[in-house]
Amino acid sequence: xxxxxxxxxxxxxxxxxxxxxxxxxxxxxxxxxxxxxxxxxxxxxxxxxxxxxxxxxxxxxxxxxxxxxxxxxxxxxxxxxxxxxxxxxxxxxxxxxxxxxxxxxxxxxxxxxxxxxxx
Numbered sequence: 001x002x003x004x005x006x007x008x009x010x011x012x013x014x015x016x017x018x019x020x021x022x023x024x025x026x027x028x029x030x031x032x033x034x035x036x037x038x039x040x041x042x043x044x045x046x047x048x049x050x051x052x053x054x055x056x057x058x059x060x061x062x063x064x065x066x067x068x069x070x071x072x073x074x075x076x077x078x079x080x081x082x083x084x085x086x087x088x089x090x091x092x093x094x095x096x097x098x099x100x101x102x103x104x105x106x107x108x109x110x111x112x113x114x115x116x117x118x119x
Contacts, residue, residue: 012059018052018055020049021055021056022084024052024053025061025062025075025080026084027042028073029081029084034070038073053073061076
């Protein structure tokens with residue numbers, strides 16, 4: 001069972017490992033959207049959006065339903081919204097750590113330069 005869960009997680013994160021797919025999920029977190037709406041928001045060709053949606057559909061991350069001639073996409077599991085929020089928090093934590101490290105590095109550099117000046 002553990003092996004199956006690990007494989008599921010690995011496959012799941014592989015699917016998420018594409019910037020456009022992440023952006024699509026972020027857009028769908030705001031509600032259902034058609035390919036045209038996603039294309040307009042992303043600023044890319046419809047074929048590229050459709051290709052990424054096909055990957056997300058194949059892993060049951062998004063659902064698709066016909067509405068006349070349009071196909072409307074939505075998140076299959078609302079927990080995706082929480083996952084994206086957690087990922088954003090992790091990113092922010094890394095960013096804060098990096099900013100603090102760079103800030104400290106700048107202070108160390110300034111102190112070092114002050115000590116290097118002749119008296």
